[in-house]
Amino acid sequence: MKTNVKYIFVILILIKGLYSCSVSKYIPEDERLYTGASLEIISDSIIKNEDALKAELESVLLPEPNKKFLGIYTGLYYYYKNQKEKSGFINRWLYKKLGERPIYLSDVKTYEVEDLLLNRLENRGFFYSSTSSNFNEKEKKAAIDYSVKIPKPYLMAKYQIDSMPNTIHTEVKNLVAETPFIKDMRFDLNSMKMERQRIDFNLKKKGFYNFDDSFLIFEADTNRYNNKRFDLFLKLKKDVPKKSLIPYKISKVNVYTDYDMADSVQLKPIRYNHKNFIQKEIVFKPKYLDPFIKIKEGERYDPETSKNTARRLSTIGAYKYVNIQYKEVDSLATDSLGILETNIYLSPLSKRALRAELQLVTKSNSFTGPGLSLTFSNRNLFGGGETLNSSASAGYETQLGGKNNTGKSSLELGLKTELIFPRVLFPIKINEDFFEYAIPKTKMSIGVNYLNRSKLYTLLSGTALFGYTWNANRFITHEINPISVNYTELTNTTTEFENILNNNPFLESSFEQQFISGLTYSFTYNGLVDKQKKHQFYLNTTFDIAGNSIGLFGKQEVDNEPKTFLGLEYAQYAKMDIDLHYHFNFGNEHILASRLFAGYGMAYGNSDVIPFVKQYYSGGPYSVRAFKIRSLGPGTYSEETDTNSSSFFDKTGNIRLEANLEYRFPIYSFFKGAIFADAGNIWNSKENSTFNGDDKFSGNFLNELGIGAGLGLRIDIQNFVIRFDLAAPFHDPSLPEGERFYFDLKNPILNFAIGYPF
Template sequence: MNRHFAKISLFFLSLLFLISCNAVKRVEGDDKLLTSNEIFVNNEKIKESRIYNQLYQEPNTSFLGIPLRLHFYNLARPDIDSILSEKYLKNESKKNTLTNILSYKQFEKLLHSKKSLNEWIKSTGEAPVIVSKEETQKSVNRLNSWYWNNGWFNVETNYEITPSNKKKKRAHVTYNVTTGEAYQLDSITTSISSKVLDSLYELHRDKSIIKEGMQYKTLDINEERDRLTSLFRNSGVYNFDQEYISFNADTINTGKKVNTTLIIKNRFASETDTSSRVPFKIHEISKVNIFTDYKYANRNQTLTDSITTEDGYTLYSFEKQRYKPQAITDAVFIKPGNTYSDISRSRTYNRLNSLRIFKYPNVQFTPDPADSTRSDLIANIFLTPQPKYSLGFDFDVSQSNIQKFGIGFGGSLLIRNVFKGAENFEISGRGSIGSSTDAAISGNDDRFFDISEIGADLKLTFPRIFLPINTDRFIPKYMQPFTSLSLGVSTQNNIGLDKRNLTGILNYRWNPSSKLSNRLDFLNIQYVRNLNIDNYFNVYRNSYNDLNQIIQSGNIVTNPSYLNSEGLLSIPTGAENFIRDISNNTGGTTGLNQDQKRLVNNIGERKKRLTENNLIFATNYTYLWNTKKNLYDQEFTRFRFKIETAGNVLSAISSLADFTKNENGTYSVLGVNYSQYVKTELDFIKHWDLGRDNIFAFRAFGGVAIPYGNANSIPFVRSFFAGGPNDNRAWRAYDLGPGSSGGRNEFNEANMKLALNAEYRYNLFGSLNSAVFIDVGNIWNVLDIVEDEKATFESFADLKNIAIGSGFGLRYDFNFFVLRFDIGFKTYDPALPEGNRWLRDYNFNHAVYNVGINYPF
């Protein structure tokens, strides 16, 4: 209790210290620190962030009302040069003492380091925001501009700077905006000089962004300009540019109406020393020349090889042609005889880059000298090949609940254009060695590196959908289709039960747009073989301890041969025989009550499920919608849907071939009961940019896997788990659930999962960010072999067993990755008795400390 009181006291004393810091320490003379802004529009206070973002001056950033970065900035000395000079340079005694100890060069470095530290504090902190009439007037102008651009042409804004009555050297600014009546678009007429452009405009006029009756908005005008530019350039008007479009808005005596005229003049063309305006034309592609091995160094050399395809493409090379013509032309959407199109050029760039066999493709258009009308264009595509072979290596150091120290290493070889059809072949290998957290699990007491894993993968990728039917009608080539064949093998030694894993995947993927991607694993075959099932109770110690507690609870009679010299069940024989006695009700063991029998049966069922070999013959499809444009995009939406079915093909073959079922009433292939289930996942992520490096992030996840037919449970590798640095951070990975069972196993998993996460992220100073979060979720067993009421989901009433965690964290942004440290507290623990679940372990002693790379969602 005293220790908790000391921690709480320290926290509040620290908070009091920060609050008591003088925020206006660096505010001089009659200056005032800006504490807040208020905007009133037509006498009504508003809170819209997009309006407040128009202001030039905003108060210093704060956390819980405390301007931390400002206080940090105030630690710096504004007159550091004078201080150092007075303290060290003018003080001959101190200067001589230090130079004798450090040498004069080191003395100079000492002064430089103090100046550097002072500058770092200033740059990392945040200078006080001083109320400035000039900056405030700029804010007024910007507010007027924003409202004017949204149709309020008669807007007027004034401001008032009000000093604080309670605290000196502080003030807040109030902006009063009077908008007047908004202007509406009335007539929309055109003045288009070129007949070609006028025809295109009229043909697509119904898609115009600006329409009669709408409120005037400059943004709509700009979007209409963008639409027309895209329309013309994708309809063959190669020379068109946005600068040729202008709008004339007439508001004189119109009664708050805007009469708009769209003006598009002819383009400028220069011949010899004179220039004139000429009408725009529709341009066609007369020739497409593809240079497949272009380098700047050989630009003046003679081309030695050329191929002309039936489609009219001509492929040139300086050396012997190394690509099948169709492999290249399939990636080019600029076709001879077609009109010019920006979309075709962009698709060509995207597809050529996705092949991973060329460096920075370059597409150039030039007028065809053979065309007297100057309407035809020649497209020249310059491709510089990547090296045929590429090597890659990686190395990492890790720690987990299985190993206290581990070293991982791997390497890969990429062979490009294997069969001259732009196919890529990848060979990769990986391995790791480590020191186990429990020598009894690994079975090695002497060696430090007592566990290991090794694996290898082969992957062959084709730039097309590899099927006996033509898929171009529903998956056209601009969707960047790929087919991948993958084979993998891995084996573990002294890691749990030791596993050997074989995988084979036939995968198709295609991207209809930059936001949407599709992935279909037509075949996803996985064989998992447990090599050391006798080690089960060394790995799952909680189950082993539960069995021994039952034996030692009194009135239990069992076969003495099941016990070792310490009176505990021997591993594996004694524990397995004890479970068999209870499950088969043979009478070899007696004295158990119903709850104890149920627990033993649950342990036996779990052991059987986790030690059996798995054969998964699955098909899955993943739909992904992601509006995130790049790594630095702060506001986006991501939605993923995945559905997987397994075992249906093998079930059909077993029935048609009239295979004999085994003693368990199921079919087996190569001595393994194949898995049969349907599994679906929904994952939704949304980020809102609140401005000034403030982000609100939300995630919702739901998944369920239902066994049927040849299976009554889900393989461990396809099940769900909860907890960990990317899930509910108040519990460690695999520690949460199922349901209210309390996470009694080392690896808790189930076949249903619900999760909700919300996180508010904000900047502290410099590259150091922070966040507060709430994580909600749990896992359950549903419609499978598990019968434990605490672990199963039977109705919506079981949602009361959803766990809630909350906490805060620090994140340091290294630009190319983010190092994350989060502290999670158990806010609502469903493992505790009802009525006693809230905030029982909400303290640092029971907190979970998570370290991760990048953001959790």
Template sequence: MIKRLIYLSFLALVLNACSTTKYLPKGEKLYTGGEVKVDDKAIPKKDAKALSSELKTYIRPKPNSSLLGMRIKLWLYYKTKNRSNFIQKFLSKYGEPPVLASQVDLEKNSEIMQNRLQNISYFQATVSGDTIAKEKTAKAVFTARTGPSYTIRNVTFPNATDNNLDTAVKGTMKETFLKKGDKYNLDVIKNERIRIDTRLKDEGFYFFAPEQLIVKVDSTIENHQVDMIVSIKPETPAEAREIYTIRNIYVYPNYFLRDTNLHLDKAVPYRWYNLIDPRKTARPYMFANTVLLHPGDVYSRTTHNNSLNRFINLGPYRNVKNKFEDVTPDSPKLDVYYFLTPYKRKSLQLELLGRTTSANYTGSQINLSWKNRNAFKGGELLTVTLFGSTDVQVGGQNSGYNVYQYGIQTSLSWPRLITPWRVSSSNAYIPRTVLQLGYSSVVRQKLYSLNSFTGSFGYQFKTDEHRMHELNVLEATYVKPRNITQLYADSIKKSNNPALKHVIDPQFTLGPSYAYTYDNTTEDYRTNSLYFRGKLSLSNNLYGLITGADTLAGKDKKLFGTTFNQYVKAESEIRFFHKISSGTKIATRLLAGVGLPYGNSTILPYNQQFFIGGPNSLRGFRPRSIGPGTVDPTNADGNTFIADQSGDVKLEANVEIRQKLFSIVYGALFADAGNIWNAKPHQPGGTFGPNFLKQLAVDAGFGLRFDATILVLRTDLGFPLVRPFPSVDGASRTISPSFKNAILNIAIGYPF
């Protein structure tokens, strides 16, 4: 009965949506869109189809939007036109007035399309339009007769003479966009002028503009060819023909709009620039990495733009304004002014976070952060964060074994590389030296408590907008148990799972790490985009070698009274995105990691091990509930809780099809596969081996994403399909998809 009502309601909506033409004014017809026919047999079908699709985008107005042939927005417009109640007023925002055939200007549309064809080499093109009407609707049909396309025969640039500007333009010829044999294209000509101007701006021609270049086209050449002559307009002013150099540079670190006086009498020289800062808000050396122009340098827009980016990335300043002043006495020179508006130096921020996981944990976290954006007046960012969190399980086998965490994290970032040797760079990105110190306490109710101390010192720098390097010269972690309950101690004795004991083992890692990141996914215009991150971590390698540490031979060694961990660990993550259309994208991810303990260790320290499963991993399985290998985490030998599963090796792959549904709502279909393993034999079935592909867990599912740009709320329903271990009764690893086994994940942000 309910199904019938739903069906009838849907049918009624369809019929109502399709009957919108009955509301049209008398004598009017509803415009249903336009089409373009390219009538020229000389053009290949593929090119004709592409031309038709392009020209169609120029037709105005656009018809009313529709979904599966139903003009829902138009129907809403008519039904809510009077806005007699609250619901109608709300729905009226989504309505759309009718687009009438009488609004279509055939002559104007034909003129625009004809002009477009002439701009892309079809000089003899003509376009005509007509309407095809039915009883209540009408569409526009345009016929384009293109004629032959014109190609480039020769391109001529100015001769290199004593004229600096002619010589500079001639010097850009090798990189020209105007290629012999290419079709004439006005857009390419415009881009060529911009290209030349960009090159000239880096050679000192500060006052030059693209409009001062002209490209003359001779289309009288036989065989539908053109000759192009690139030249400088005769009316170009004298200052645009001059090469400018830098005279003086002034930096104002505490500038506000009400300041109108330049205060040049208060300038304090420092190396190659002058600081005007009567209130002493910044140390002079602070800008040595940001002021990239020098007195005597030829003006370069690239260098100048890099300086502006560096001023912003410096940290203490929310706005940067610059001015160039022509101070030509006998030769063309510029004075440069940088006006910096600071942020409020100190700030306090409180964050309250809520979260839930498919392991039935409901959590909350509070962060209290204090920042000083210019701690020592050299652009240093000092951050101190106090945090506390709770994760409480509602139902499930781990109910009552709640997790509490609290601690402090401090960070000091310098906007320069602090090294024994001098390092200089001139790109748009500020290199940074970062010192971090932290303490945290983890309390797992009824089981154990751990103290964790961390510290690191290293560098972060970008070589360009896509590539990021992170080198920690020293990274240290010390974890020590504070309290172990009898319940947990008994579980270790009864269980065959060495991971239980490993969680509470004292851990001491000390060594460097290096990470490289490549990311172009923020560039939305790309059809294909890529994210890659690779990281290599070492711990006590040299010290272990010197001391001859070998735990298997009974030669356990200590550092500062604690047995240290010795390992090599490599991690990599690749994300590849393919845009099918403006609203459809395929997202894929591959994760691989391996840690090799040796010498003083037989297993990676717990805080360096890999985990799998959960909202951002295998979404058909609970967090940290898979592996290692074919180990069954539910077979706990009488334990009343399920331990987190961890391993030394990880392999994971994910694929997701993302489709925009409407407004901010996106749908997704996904599949995940992966597992973790131990590098050395600790548990039966848990060691990485040649059969690793047969031990992968697999799931699939669907979800919704509510993408409001600043916040993405995600819901995923994952169905386990293949588990790494057989069921308790020895049945197949394959699981039939059912809502009984489904895992609901609610999370913030995309999984990758």
């Protein structure tokens, strides 16, 4: 009873606070607060896409009224409070952040709004429309009701080209024949603007370098009809420059491979494949740079070819600026053809660079420690735009808090060398002109890593990779690695860790197969690059297949035992992930972001279990944030109720399902906020007796999801994001059935991470 009284008291205080925000008492006697406008459309005929027309008309119903939050004029209230002589520090601060000037009825110019409505209607073919407006007053507030009477619109009977000079007439005539305009189309000014832009774009692709869409005009003729129909004629404006009406071809292509704006020394060009490569010394070999340049001598000017060339050159990674300029050669121009000289200026980055990074790593499993990495880069190793990256890293982590310190600190050291060729390296020559958008890159790398986990084990690993990556367009990226090798060796294992392995045969098997050799392929569609779009999609699919090719050379040295290669037991498995994101963009940095992830791995042949480094885990700052990293699952397994378990420092499985939903919004400046909910878990497709059978995937998986919710704070400085997410679980699958739904607000998890989770 006391609790109910307390809640009622709080509600009464809130109601009193909301009531105190009433602004009616502050409105001057001779004014009325403007509360907005409505629009009614009255038409003589059916209007196609009336909703879109109404939305456009409503966009001119200005000014916008004062904003309300939960029915309260919060910003207006603090404006009025700040007008007092002694408004107080808090009111002044709230006014600065929230306040807005009142919009009165006297601020509304109805005659201007009515003129704008008529203008928009005429632009859409509704000529001779009429408008009216009425005031709707109530107490100290007023709204305006607008009404538009729309007659039958004008419809197009015929669309054709008018007379034009011979140099351009045929080209424009062919483009008009391909028009999206159809008979009985409503007169629409916006459609005509788009038609002009379409024709201009295609004319430029045909070499009309100096043409502009503003040179085109439309004339509508209604004299032949008396039933609101018209003929549409496309014409050229008067006094259009002659050079705008002729196409241009490329006479020279000059490539300055090491351009310095302060350098005016005349250099002798190197002629290669009908291009002039100009450089003081051979910094970038012409035969390697030539495939990136799509502009060719003798061909007509095409802005798309120019754009493709600039993009391809930028992807090399050796240049900070790519500037393509065209110079008209007037002395060689004729009445029907112009001449252009192409100059490509390339400003290289510094050939060698050294980058150092010092980090303080804090993970959601309470591991905290410093990290240092050094990377040396050579951006033009062999004179063909090759990039060599050699890096060394060191990190120490320790887990703060808790009773058991086993495995709670680790030392990691790593060395990695990566070599990237901006072209395809393949035994059979591949025509790089086939790749229109970007030339694929060849990547090869080799690395070694040392990990010492206190009181548990030391893990030595080596990796080698050879593959290709390329952008099919601005959204789609492919990456294939036909050679992907990973070797791990577990050493210096402690008695405590040996006991963990002895109690968990699955975990022991996952460490036994030291050699992984296979193929990986990744497909990515990234529609998030269009940040202004309302609906944004992202899809990543990854395939990982190991042991097939090497299995041809495997030997079975002992009956009923796994095969080996060069004396090493190798893994065989297939694994597939699907990661799908959808963002609904409300505008003004308000985004509803969602994510679905599904992954499945299957061991076969030489393997009973997927290698430990390839298994899935759940929980953490990029997963289900209400659970610590690698602590969720598998299935409904609970370590606290398992009297036979040793310390499961990492919980893994071969099946993973996750779903995330997050609402993102701005707070102030580079501070952003979020409200989120996550759900997910991992399972095993084959029952692991160590987990008492609680880990096996079944049709009841929805009831076995770990679910949590929370609040987030992000510091977003030019897309560099520092993220803090505070989350608490409200469905814990490790608890007994009937007790799993419990919002544990007393033990929230604080996640710290770099970048958005999805």
